[in-house]
Amino acid sequence: VLVIFRNGQIILWDIHESRTIFRTGGNILQPLHNNETKKVSSACWSCPFGSKVVVGYNNGEIFIWSIPSLNIGNGSSASEYYSSQSTPLLKLNLGYKSEKISIGSIKWLYAGGKASRLYVMGASDYASSNLLQVVLLNEHTESRTIKLGLLLSECCVDMEIISTSTEQGKQHKQDSFLLLGKSGHVYLYDDTFIERYLLQCQSKSTPSLPKDVIAKLPLADSSITISKFISNNSNVFYSEDESENEFSLSGIPLTTLYFDINSPLLVTGDQNGTVRIFRFKPEPYATNIFSGSKKGTEHIIQSVKIVKINGAVTSVNIDHSSTRLAVGSDQGHVSVFNMDGLTLSYQKHIASEIAAGITSLQFLTCSLHGFDKNILAVGTKDSSVLALDNETGNTMSTGTVQPKKPSKALFVQVFDGQGEQLTGSVTKDGFDSNEGHNIENATTKQLYILLCSEKALYVYSLVHAIQGVKKVLHKKKFHSSSCCWASTFYGPSGVGLVLLFTDGRVELR
Numbered sequence: 001v002l003v004i005f006r007n008g009q010i011i012l013w014d015i016h017e018s019r020t021i022f023r024t025g026g027n028i029l030q031p032l033h034n035n036e037t038k039k040v041s042s043a044c045w046s047c048p049f050g051s052k053v054v055v056g057y058n059n060g061e062i063f064i065w066s067i068p069s070l071n072i073g074n075g076s077s078a079s080e081y082y083s084s085q086s087t088p089l090l091k092l093n094l095g096y097k098s099e100k101i102s103i104g105s106i107k108w109l110y111a112g113g114k115a116s117r118l119y120v121m122g123a124s125d126y127a128s129s130n131l132l133q134v135v136l137l138n139e140h141t142e143s144r145t146i147k148l149g150l151l152l153s154e155c156c157v158d159m160e161i162i163s164t165s166t167e168q169g170k171q172h173k174q175d176s177f178l179l180l181g182k183s184g185h186v187y188l189y190d191d192t193f194i195e196r197y198l199l200q201c202q203s204k205s206t207p208s209l210p211k212d213v214i215a216k217l218p219l220a221d222s223s224i225t226i227s228k229f230i231s232n233n234s235n236v237f238y239s240e241d242e243s244e245n246e247f248s249l250s251g252i253p254l255t256t257l258y259f260d261i262n263s264p265l266l267v268t269g270d271q272n273g274t275v276r277i278f279r280f281k282p283e284p285y286a287t288n289i290f291s292g293s294k295k296g297t298e299h300i301i302q303s304v305k306i307v308k309i310n311g312a313v314t315s316v317n318i319d320h321s322s323t324r325l326a327v328g329s330d331q332g333h334v335s336v337f338n339m340d341g342l343t344l345s346y347q348k349h350i351a352s353e354i355a356a357g358i359t360s361l362q363f364l365t366c367s368l369h370g371f372d373k374n375i376l377a378v379g380t381k382d383s384s385v386l387a388l389d390n391e392t393g394n395t396m397s398t399g400t401v402q403p404k405k406p407s408k409a410l411f412v413q414v415f416d417g418q419g420e421q422l423t424g425s426v427t428k429d430g431f432d433s434n435e436g437h438n439i440e441n442a443t444t445k446q447l448y449i450l451l452c453s454e455k456a457l458y459v460y461s462l463v464h465a466i467q468g469v470k471k472v473l474h475k476k477k478f479h480s481s482s483c484c485w486a487s488t489f490y491g492p493s494g495v496g497l498v499l500l501f502t503d504g505r506v507e508l509r
Contacts, residue, residue: 056103060096269313319363328358346393357381360412379412397468
């Protein structure tokens with residue numbers, strides 16, 4: 001383990017022998033609590049084998065120290081070896097010391113060959129061209145310093161390098177260089193352009209400067225009301241499209257977003273009950289939706305349709321088989337439209353004595369009495385779950401499924417279960433769970449409803465919900481604090497649930 005102390009001393013500690021086997025970074029007799037003005041402010045490795053470390057100091061100096069292998073060898077005593085390592089291997093002069101700028105953060109990226117580089121961020125309250133620099137730093141470092149200064153409009157508090165490569169697709173490796181500004185804005189660079197600039201600086205050609213893309217964080221811009229994460233394209237971070245037309249600048253806060261990447265189609269709903277359906281141009285008439293360079297949306301949008309409902313839009317879903325659009329409002333209305341002409345097929349009002357409002361809408365096909373039935377599963381704000389006939393809008397049962405002590409519902413979704421052997425069957429009188437009176441015994445795919453409220457998690461059977469049977473399969477109460485947000489995510493091992501609580505805790509299940 002390499003330990004770097006604030007006073008500049010660097011110690012290599014052997015875990016197995018529990019002792020120091022190497023020390024450098026200055027006078028070895030200097031106490032660890034020395035009060036000299038020069039202090040270490042940042043450090044990182046600068047080689048893939050752990051033989052060099054870069055250390056930045058609060059006076060602007062940047063030193064590269066050599067770290068030996070675990071075997072010192074040659075019978076030399078530790079003190080003799082320490083005394084011969086009191087000077088750094090290399091000193092980088094990037095102008096921070098002359099401007100009295102402390103080194104705030106250092107990161108080194110191994111790129112193989114001559115492309116490995118060091119990212120240095122100065123800690124200052126004033127933006128300057130020398131505040132953030134990228135330097136070529138590898139075994140083939142030339143006598144002259146090859147560097148790039150990134151000039152930003154503000155000072156940054158942190159930086160990070162994010163790689164999109166995976167174990168299965170390393171040939172598609174793409175690095176993004178991110179900077180977090182003091183204002184809360186994120187500045188994103190394609191790191192391949194930074195690498196290209198530095199390598200071209202070694203030749204006589206004049207490289208073009210890398211351009212950044214500014215992203216607004218929701219915590220920094222209070223005007224953001226809703227967002228969706230879409231990950232289908234590696235260029236999603238480098239979009240320069242801006243939606244500036246009479247549709248996007250209505251001044252009414254958006255409350256719902258629904259994006260269908262296969263159509264492609266974007267549906268938005270706002271606080272006044274206006275639903276807009278943006279249909280994008282098919283290839284090859286449109287450039288990539290996420291990586292266009294033109295300003296405005298005329299080059300990607302084929303048509304825009306608008307409908308109006310009662311109340312703020314809280315949920316949207318599309319049934320591709322019947323080309324129907326379902327829209328839910330905060331007043332408890334469920335409106336289903338025909339997508340072709342946007343004519344209203346039916347409207348259903350779901351009343352509530354506790355809290356009106358539609359939380360979730362989901363089109364499904366369920367097997368009942370041996371026949372497939374198209375339904376619209378509805379989750380409401382008062383934690384009720386019910387099923388509507390997709391064709392008529394009539395309720396499938398006389399009752400709704402709801403907890404005994406309901407609280408505000410945050411998230412409702414229906415999931416496919418694994419193939420299970422049924423021990424009951426759907427009958428006219430409900431669900432017969434008596435093993436001795438099975439009408440049929442067939443393997444089918446079960447569907448389950450996950451409901452997350454402020455106070456608890458619930459799992460129901462969709463068959464039960466359709467029949468109006470109030471049976472909870474699983475329940476998990478929240479004791480310490482209330483839940484304020486929930487969502488699902490998908491991974492190789494299945495579906496995960498992320499929960500955010502009012503006390504700041506985040507849980508993954």
